[in-house]
Amino acid sequence: PKIVVLASGSGTNLQALIEATRERDFPGEIIAVGCNRPGAFALERAAQANIPTFVIDHTKSDSREAFDASLMAELHRHNPDVIVLAGFMRILTPDFVRAFRGRMLNIHPSLLPAYTGLNTHKRVLEAGDKVHGVSIHFVTEELDGGPVIAQSEIAVNPDDTPETLAERVQQQEHMLYPIVLRWFCEGRIQLSANGVQFDGTLL
Numbered sequence: 001p002k003i004v005v006l007a008s009g010s011g012t013n014l015q016a017l018i019e020a021t022r023e024r025d026f027p028g029e030i031i032a033v034g035c036n037r038p039g040a041f042a043l044e045r046a047a048q049a050n051i052p053t054f055v056i057d058h059t060k061s062d063s064r065e066a067f068d069a070s071l072m073a074e075l076h077r078h079n080p081d082v083i084v085l086a087g088f089m090r091i092l093t094p095d096f097v098r099a100f101r102g103r104m105l106n107i108h109p110s111l112l113p114a115y116t117g118l119n120t121h122k123r124v125l126e127a128g129d130k131v132h133g134v135s136i137h138f139v140t141e142e143l144d145g146g147p148v149i150a151q152s153e154i155a156v157n158p159d160d161t162p163e164t165l166a167e168r169v170q171q172q173e174h175m176l177y178p179i180v181l182r183w184f185c186e187g188r189i190q191l192s193a194n195g196v197q198f199d200g201t202l203l
């Protein structure tokens with residue numbers, strides 16, 4: 001299967017996916033990396049790995065719809081089997097999301113459905129939660145709300161700061177995303193009408 005990864009920032013999740021997909025037995029290939037910010041370090045990571053890149057600068061798009069139309073055109077050019085959002089900090093329009101229903105994954109630094117949105121580590125600390133973690137889900141029209149495929153939990157330590165928490169969550173992200181992407185490329189994960197199926201069993 002052909003994979004396109006979309007990123008906006010440093011691209012550490014992209015890096016983990018590049019390294020995983022390089023393994024000989026990985027059942028998929030990253031054919032392109034797209035960014036909405038020209039200076040994203042994720043572009044550098046892709047270039048180092050000889051993966052084609054494209055940039056759609058959202059500050060130059062006159063609307064969310066126009067941005068999505070440009071992104072849709074790029075994706076039609078590459079015709080991927082799956083789109084992987086890896087720190088992609090854009091909210092996509094419902095039409096765009098519907099076009100890729102069941103073929104677009106996202107990673108979010110919280111144990112969804114808790115803490116959708118931003119600044120999750122700070123909010124977890126403020127709430128005094130004892131556990132935190134990362135979720136990988138199908139992207140649907142609901143922001144950070146799509147059906148969850150997999151999660152990984154970490155314990156919150158009393159002396160944690162948002163930074164130390166983010167560090168441990170990112171370690172889990174870099175472990176979990178390659179595993180889930182492998183399962184998806186092997187056809188083991190499906191988004192059905194009533195939820196996520198793994199090997200044909202509803203999660």
Ligand code: GRF
Pocket residue numbers: 007008009010011012013014086087088107108109170173
């Ligand atoms: C990750 O923590 C991810 O969960 C969130 O944004 C961050 C992206 O980091 N969506 P990177 O660009 O993959 O390093």
